[in-house]
């Protein structure tokens with residue numbers, strides 16, 4: 001067992017040297033032996049004062065550590081949590097999660113946004129997926145993951161998306177925002193600049209947040225949609241634009257088995273050539289753009305097909321590109 005607190009403090013300092021942190025907290029798990037032999041231990045550890053031995057040890061260790069590293073002792077939200085377990089003669093160090101908001105751009109079609117679950121093992125882990133549970137195909141998620149793990153020398157990153165795009169969509173300009181929780185970071189003071197990743201993905205910015213973000217915020221987005229239709233009468237374009245201006249759209253959620261509403265702010269239709277049209281669509285997040293155009297299964301109502309009374313279908317190679325995604329302050333929901 002530890003011969004004295006000074007030695008233990010040194011051991012802790014050695015253990016936490018690799019972490020970046022500005023505040024810390026020490027906790028202890030004492031074996032019953034220590035508590036029973038409190039008097040003996042007091043003299044062995046040279047602990048004075050009348051407080052219970054546990055808090056005396058914790059306090060003294062914190063003081064000794066602070067004397068060397070000069071960091072703040074924080075009992076509320078320490079960046080580093082140090083747990084001394086005398087029972088197992090172990091020091092457990094955990095660092096507080098970092099929450100951040102970033103933005104990415106995607107310049108190449110055919111790249112999934114999210115990691116794809118392994119079809120072979122349904123995410124349980126098998127030889128094919130090298131026991132990761134995910135298919136070994138490129139994705140935005142993978143690239144963000146790699147970037148953040150490296151940046152913070154962390155062991156786990158969890159991404160929360162602000163809407164999703166098609167694998168054949170591009171994400172342009174300032175990019176689509178995302179939230180991430182970085183668990184057990186060793187580094188916390190990372191500097192950011194735009195970073196080109198693989199597969200045409202660029203991490204535009206990363207901003208560290210003060211606290212855990214509220215994830216279910218709504219957002220407004222602008223997309224340029226490419227679709228085909230037999231619409232000949234171009235006079236009708238204006239009428240359709242008018243129809244969809246500030247129009248509430250009813251969307252059926254298969255997962256939740258219920259309807260919810262999102263608003264289309266505006267659409268601008270343009271005939272490109274022959275059957276090809278583009279729509280500049282500004283709407284609230286949560287509308288399935290492909291179904292808004294095609295009217296497939298009537299899950300999005302009203303939809304282009306129904307209003308135009310003509311078959312409409314989104315381009316397969318370049319269905320829609322995201323021009324901006326703006327997170328709304330939580331005014332509703």
Ligand SMILES: [Zn+2]
Pocket residue numbers: 118119120121122123124125126127128129130131132133134
């Ligand atoms: Zn697998």
